[in-house]
Amino acid sequence: MKIAILGKPFDDEAAPAIQALLDDLAARKAEVLIGEAFRTFLDNRLRLPEGTTEFRRGDSLRGVQYVLSIGGDGTLLDTVTYVGSLQIPILGIHTGRLGFLATITPDRIAQAIDALYKGHFNIEERSLIRVDTDPDVFGSLNFGLNEFSVLKRDTSSMIVVHTYIDGEYLNSYWADGLVVATPTGSTGYSLSCGGPVMLPQTNNFIIAPVCPHNLNVRPLVVSDQSVISFEIEGRSTSYMLALDSRSLPVEASVQIAVRRETFNARLVKLNHVNFLSTLRSKLNWGLDRRNPAGIQL
Ligand SMILES: NC(=O)c1ccc[n+]([C@@H]2O[C@H](COP(=O)([O-])OP(=O)(O)OC[C@H]3O[C@@H](n4cnc5c(N)ncnc54)[C@H](O)[C@@H]3O)[C@@H](O)[C@H]2O)c1
Numbered sequence: 001m002k003i004a005i006l007g008k009p010f011d012d013e014a015a016p017a018i019q020a021l022l023d024d025l026a027a028r029k030a031e032v033l034i035g036e037a038f039r040t041f042l043d044n045r046l047r048l049p050e051g052t053t054e055f056r057r058g059d060s061l062r063g064v065q066y067v068l069s070i071g072g073d074g075t076l077l078d079t080v081t082y083v084g085s086l087q088i089p090i091l092g093i094h095t096g097r098l099g100f101l102a103t104i105t106p107d108r109i110a111q112a113i114d115a116l117y118k119g120h121f122n123i124e125e126r127s128l129i130r131v132d133t134d135p136d137v138f139g140s141l142n143f144g145l146n147e148f149s150v151l152k153r154d155t156s157s158m159i160v161v162h163t164y165i166d167g168e169y170l171n172s173y174w175a176d177g178l179v180v181a182t183p184t185g186s187t188g189y190s191l192s193c194g195g196p197v198m199l200p201q202t203n204n205f206i207i208a209p210v211c212p213h214n215l216n217v218r219p220l221v222v223s224d225q226s227v228i229s230f231e232i233e234g235r236s237t238s239y240m241l242a243l244d245s246r247s248l249p250v251e252a253s254v255q256i257a258v259r260r261e262t263f264n265a266r267l268v269k270l271n272h273v274n275f276l277s278t279l280r281s282k283l284n285w286g287l288d289r290r291n292p293a294g295i296q297l
């Protein structure tokens with residue numbers, strides 16, 4: 001089996017579990033490819049499977065059956081950009097802090113790899129958001145798993161985001177910015193803006209203003225079949241556009257439209273974890289002490 005690994009540096013505590021993973025892959029005679037920066041981190045720290053090769057951004061991952069993402073949610077968001085339209089299933093291993101998207105903890109790695117080899121898992125299709133801009137801003141990496149956002153950049157003044165749905169005028173948001181989130185992103189930035197949590201398969205976007213200076217303005221749920229377009233205005237001439245963890249400055253004259261990407265991200269889902277259990281354990285919904293003992297996080 002051909003397996004690619006992307007990752008962020010991890011601390012000493014996680015090292016034995018990652019070594020056990022690499023040994024397991026070696027014993028199974030997997031063909032292992034490791035992202036350049038992570039390989040540099042691993043070299044001289046851990047023993048790699050014989051014949052391990054390295055890949056860089058832009059190298060094709062065609063033929064790879066699974067991608068392991070080792071780090072936190074930020075690493076998983078980055079991994080999605082490496083996989084792109086190939087839609088290779090991604091298994092998120094969590095050596096970080098929250099791990100909302102990357103759900104496999106180090107003590108469950110061996111079980112997860114065994115499940116991969118036996119086919120004992122489900123694939124969760126997660127929609128992506130795509131942004132098209134004129135002039136071009138994000139190049140070929142113009143899609144994200146969580147959200148697209150427009151944000152003020154270098155003044156304390158608000159910005160005005162004139163927003164249209166399928167060409168029809170929606171509103172002009174006077175705010176610090178505006179977020180358009182996928183169902184996956186509904187538990188990220190959008191949640192901090194008062195947006196609702198959406199289950200992964202709900203085929204919608206959330207349009208959520210960041211600190212709107214109009215108390216009547218609320219986050220709005222829109223079909224992901226719609227095209228949402230924007231014009232930006234404000235005292236500054238320069239703003240920030242962001243897709244997940246990536247952000248770039250733009251001039252106010254930029255034309256922006258977002259829509260659902262034609263391909264999805266595919267996350268490997270093992271039996272013991274699902275979106276609902278993650279809400280209870282990672283967003284602490286399950287910590288209500290009034291719940292009867294025995295109800296599981
Ligand atoms: N005020 C905010 O809440 C705020 C501000 C900026 C970015 N973000 C989120 O951070 C994401 C980028 O992640 P990063 O790790 O590169 O940045 P980061 O280092 O700023 O960390 C953001 C935190 O959000 C968590 N997170 C990311 N995606 C999530 C999701 N879908 N559901 C629940 N939690 C999630 C991460 O685990 C991390 O703890 C963005 O896509 C955005 O959703 C949130």
Ligand SMILES: Nc1ncnc2c1ncn2[C@@H]1O[C@H](COP(=O)(O)OP(=O)(O)OP(=O)(O)O)[C@@H](O)[C@H]1O
Nearest residue numbers: 008009010011071072073074075096097098099100
């Ligand atoms: N050089 C480093 N050495 C040790 N740990 C690191 C280093 N760089 C990143 N990390 C840790 O790796 C983890 C994963 O980073 P990542 O950006 O993927 O996570 P995150 O988006 O903060 O999500 P989460 O909150 O789920 O960890 C983080 O906890 C971060 O502290």
